[in-house]
Amino acid sequence: MAILHATARLFLARGFAQLSIEGIAADAGVGKQTIYRWWPSKSDLVAEALIAGVLMPEQVAPRFDGTLRADLVQWMRAVLAFVDHPEYDEMLKSLIAASTANPAIGERLRENLGADADLVRRLEKGVEDGELPAAAPIASIVELLVGAILVRIVARPEADDGESERLIDVVLGRYAPEHDALDRT
Amino acid sequence: MAILHATARLFLARGFAQLSIEGIAADAGVGKQTIYRWWPSKSDLVAEALIAGVLMPEQVAPRFDGTLRADLVQWMRAVLAFVDHPEYDEMLKSLIAASTANPAIGERLRENLGADADLVRRLEKGVEDGELPAAAPIASIVELLVGAILVRIVARPEADDGESERLIDVVLGRYAPEHDALDRT
DNA sequence: CAGCATACGATACGAACCGTCTCGCAACCC
DNA sequence: GGGTTGCGAGACGGTTCGTATCGTATGCTG
Numbered sequence: 001m002a003i004l005h006a007t008a009r010l011f012l013a014r015g016f017a018q019l020s021i022e023g024i025a026a027d028a029g030v031g032k033q034t035i036y037r038w039w040p041s042k043s044d045l046v047a048e049a050l051i052a053g054v055l056m057p058e059q060v061a062p063r064f065d066g067t068l069r070a071d072l073v074q075w076m077r078a079v080l081a082f083v084d085h086p087e088y089d090e091m092l093k094s095l096i097a098a099s100t101a102n103p104a105i106g107e108r109l110r111e112n113l114g115a116d117a118d119l120v121r122r123l124e125k126g127v128e129d130g131e132l133p134a135a136a137p138i139a140s141i142v143e144l145l146v147g148a149i150l151v152r153i154v155a156r157p158e159a160d161d162g163e164s165e166r167l168i169d170v171v172l173g174r175y176a177p178e179h180d181a182l183d184r185t
Numbered sequence: 186m187a188i189l190h191a192t193a194r195l196f197l198a199r200g201f202a203q204l205s206i207e208g209i210a211a212d213a214g215v216g217k218q219t220i221y222r223w224w225p226s227k228s229d230l231v232a233e234a235l236i237a238g239v240l241m242p243e244q245v246a247p248r249f250d251g252t253l254r255a256d257l258v259q260w261m262r263a264v265l266a267f268v269d270h271p272e273y274d275e276m277l278k279s280l281i282a283a284s285t286a287n288p289a290i291g292e293r294l295r296e297n298l299g300a301d302a303d304l305v306r307r308l309e310k311g312v313e314d315g316e317l318p319a320a321a322p323i324a325s326i327v328e329l330l331v332g333a334i335l336v337r338i339v340a341r342p343e344a345d346d347g348e349s350e351r352l353i354d355v356v357l358g359r360y361a362p363e364h365d366a367l368d369r370t
Numbered sequence: 371c372a373g374c375a376t377a378c379g380a381t382a383c384g385a386a387c388c389g390t391c392t393c394g395c396a397a398c399c400c
Numbered sequence: 401g402g403g404t405t406g407c408g409a410g411a412c413g414g415t416t417c418g419t420a421t422c423g424t425a426t427g428c429t430g
Contacts, residue, residue: 017286020415020416020417021416021418022415022416022417023416025379029379030378031379031381032379032380032381032417032418032419033377033378033379033418033420033421034377034378034379036418037378068362093285094285096282096339097281097282097286099339099340100278100279100281100282101202101282103340103341106339106340106341107340109339109340110336110339110342130362131362132360132362133362135360136355136360137351137354137360139342140333140348140352140355141355143333143336143337143342143352144329144330144332144333144356145329145332146332146336147329147330147331147332147333147334147335147336148325148328148329148332149332150332150336150339151295151328151331151332151335154281154285154291154294154295155284155288155291155294155295156291157295157324157328163325166325167325167328167329169322170321170322170325170326170329170356170358171329171355172358172361172362173355173357173358173359174358175317175318175320175321175358176318176357176359176361177253177311177315177316177317177358205387205388206387206388206389207386207387207388208387210408215407215408216407216408216409217388217409217410218389218406218407218408218409219406219407219408222406372429373428374428374429374430375426375428376425376426376427377424377425377426378423378424378426379422379423379424379425380421380423380424381420381421381422382419382420382421382422383418383419383421384417384418385416385417385418386416387414387415387417388413388416389412389413389414390411390413391410391411391412392412393408393409393410393411394408394409395406395407395408395409396406396407396408397404398403398404399402399403399405400401400402400403400404
């Protein structure tokens with residue numbers, strides 16, 4: 001659909017806030033009414049463009065052929081590089097802004113950023129291989145990692161090269177307290 | 186300043202997207218020009234209202250008088266309860282949307298949600314008391330925790346009662362690979 | 371093929387805000 | 401008491417909103 005491509009083009013060019021139905025209609029060579037006929041709001045239009053895959057580039061699927069820690073660090077590095085890329089930074093901020101208006105966008109964004117099947121599968125494989133305890137709450141781990149990415153997008157804390165390793169190491173328990181300390185609970 | 190209070194009132198009532206300078210001016214009994222004279226944009230106005238403390242309620246300072254794990258779980262429970270509260274949910278979404286337009290809002294929100302001095306101090310005390318190894322990257326831990334909160338706000342993953350414990354336990358390394366055998370029962 | 375329904379492009383419309391500008395008016399400073 | 405300054409008020413041209421109304425093109429039905 002020409003409308004979705006126009007939406008994607010204008011979204012990438014100027015962001016969600018500057019996106020107007022009139023502009024999309026003009027760019028797509030379409031009457032405004034045609035857009036209002038099929039989509040109830042701007043955010044639904046963006047959500048559909050995102051789901052149709054015309055908005056975000058395919059996430060590069062990491063290789064996942066090393067140890068759990070190495071694979072996760074590599075994945076985190078790739079995602080942070082993507083997120084820090086100036087070209088995508090604005091787009092991601094805009095997507096987050098759009099998420100607050102339409103939960104479907106948030107869910108899709110979360111999938112694209114990391115809750116996607118590959119990462120979960122790698123963690124599950126980690127459990128099978130004994131790299132993670134069977135009790136490891138994979139969903140919570142993914143949430144923490146995706147969250148760290150979101151914080152990075154909205155608040156941009158200063159971070160150096162080692163940040164990816166640190167985040168993964170925290171989540172993998174490298175900084176676990178001594179057992180007796182933890183068990184004093 | 187009456188303008189900041191009007192901003193806060195309208196922000197809470199209808200959110201960032203529906204906030205208009207004209208509306209604020211009318212509500213505050215003020216000329217539009219007066220607002221434009223002092224604030225360059227809507228988001229700066231919101232940022233100042235947030236910083237002035239007229240926008241968000243004071244975060245209840247947790248007691249922090251137990252073990253590290255107990256204190257963190259209690260803190261996480263309090264924050265998640267706040268975030269899940271329907272009344273604040275919309276406001277927080279709006280604040281996140283505003284963050285994408287103004288980094289100062291994002292930083293302030295991050296502080297309010299958890300990177301605030303109290304939490305960092307508790308973690309540092311954990312290091313002193315030997316509850317955490319000296320090498321523990323406190324900033325990264327805080328980022329992960331705040332991130333989990335953000336994910337919750339924008340994507341609202343399903344979560345049950347135990348989520349707070351799980352998140353804290355992951356970050357404290359309870360699911361560390363090294364502890365695999367010990368943790369199995 | 372005739373008749374008709376439907377989706378379309380285009381465009382007009384009133385409403386809401388935008389950001390700028392220009393008024394008087396009051397308070398304050400020498 | 402003259403001059404300055406910041407203010408409330410609101411006029412102004414623009415933009416976009418969401419709705420309504422055209423005439424047209426396409427394709428189905430009989």
